[in-house]
Amino acid sequence: MTTPPGWYRDPSAPHTERWWDGTAWTEHRRAPGTEQQGHQQQQLQQSHPQSYGPAPTVPMPAADGSGRAKAVALTTAAAVLVAAIVTGAVVLSKDDGDGDPGAIAAPTTSVPADPPSSSSSSEAAPEPSADPGRVVDELNGITLPLLDGWARPENVSDTDVVMTTPGTYDCPGDDGLCRHGTVFSRTVTANDEKSTAALARDDISDAADLAYDRNKIDERPFHGITSHRLVEQGQVAVAGRTGYFVRWRVRTEAGPGGYVQSMAFPSSVGSESLVMVRYVFDAGAEGPPLADMDRITKGIRPVGDADTGGGVGSSIGPTQ
Template identity: 50%
Template sequence: MTMTTPPGWYPDPGLPGTERWWDGTVWTAHTRAPDGQVFGPPPVAVVVAPPARRRGPLVIGAAAAVLVAAVVGAVAFRGGDGGGPQPGPAGSSVVASGTVNSPSVQPSSGPSADPRTLVDQLNGITLPIPDGWEKTDDPVSGLVTMATKDTYDCPGDAGFCHHGTVTTSTATMTDLTTAEAVAKHDITDAANDAYDHDPVGSRPYNGITSHREVKSGSVVVDGRTGYLVRWQVRTGAGPGGYVESLAFPSTVGSQAMVVARFAFDAGPGGPSLALIDTVTRGIAPIGGGRNGGVGTSLAPPSL
């Protein structure tokens, strides 16, 4: 059985005395001192480790659970492509200059767990966990994820679905440099991952049948100007939902774009859309406080 090393901070194989972030698939440009101080990217080339599995899903499917249990001993959330809006081509994450094996030691410990706070160590941010929500581990993608505690039988293919999910990640698979471009590019993948296919081709909602943009524009996230795109998607089964891609500059490491994805059901059990803005306003640096930056005069757009 082939097991992948989980995301985390590990000793940099090419720069002694430094730790580098392993995202579960490749070494990234994010580095830090062993005491936790984050640096920018070092003046050395970062190399790509052997390819691993693709970004994971946001809903638990029965077939997916069986597959992932056999591989990693855990359930997988929904993701994929197909009948709904199609994703754009994938880019490359970092520049290769040789071969480096994945880390084989335990990652450095992060901030202590708080059931009310979702911590994204890589991007140096925290998100408030709303009442009725909880942090959920995604062993397939390694994405920082929270979801509603309550689940229900998916209206399409068999499985269990969440009424709402939120994930954060670093936009390393693209050469886009602005928050607007990243958000507009990501929304298609976000919709597919939330409401179209799961990793084994099942359709918890019988796939996406149509979508429309309901909101887009600039927004302040942790004192920096970001951009959001929100779609309403209709599905072959169930009420469909709302998907948002929110992109904003990271204040740590290489200052790559951070992407937060929101997926909220549109039915009676779905969370209020106002909660998206509440979570967005609550994004803060690890350790508290607020970052200053371009766009501090903006306010989150109203519903």
């Protein structure tokens, strides 16, 4: 036997009423009403007669027209009605716990009503959609601007990838698919080095090798690196923190080669672990503009802070 839908005392807030939909509590609550219990029981029995059993048969004396016979009949009917109400209250209070309104005595002041509409203001509002112009790296506590010509990663196995240029092309070396531009973000955990300059200088060679020499699955999409040269390096402000970057121009056996940049800076969250952002841009007309490296760097923000920017030469502090 189930408790019918209706307003009942809220197990977690006895001074309020909560809507029970027949199987579970909903999030709809209200202040207690003022209707009489008799009216409620009548509606409950009419809408769910199976919950209370068949209506009792009231023995009636023979109709002799006397006032005494009528009084006896009314008294008997009232006694049966009281017994039915008490029985209903006992049935509703059988189960234990706060998962069913049957654990609470039958309400005495409210009448079951239609459930509130789905547009009720008490329902939780949907969460606002993510900013389509930014990519969030929750682990490292930063967001990066999603510039024109860039997209969120799709069909990418490396979890450190935060954005790529749209689409792929056939690699000029070993069989496979390549992308014209990729940006990575990861936490530095492999060593105890605390100098952002040292980390960036050490990382740039690995970044170049993975991008243009031999990748993680031992393929050589560009048939290897033939040479590289330093383009630029120095301090940089990233998300309000002082970091360091190193940028190389890489030439390859097959294809136009590209540009690789390693940039290290302290995170603004948690224990302020060091963060490494890598940029890999193909050279040539098909590659993204080299200026996008600086534009993305300047637009990196701490999560939840839309005003703290950066860039080369912007608010460089003493921390390295």
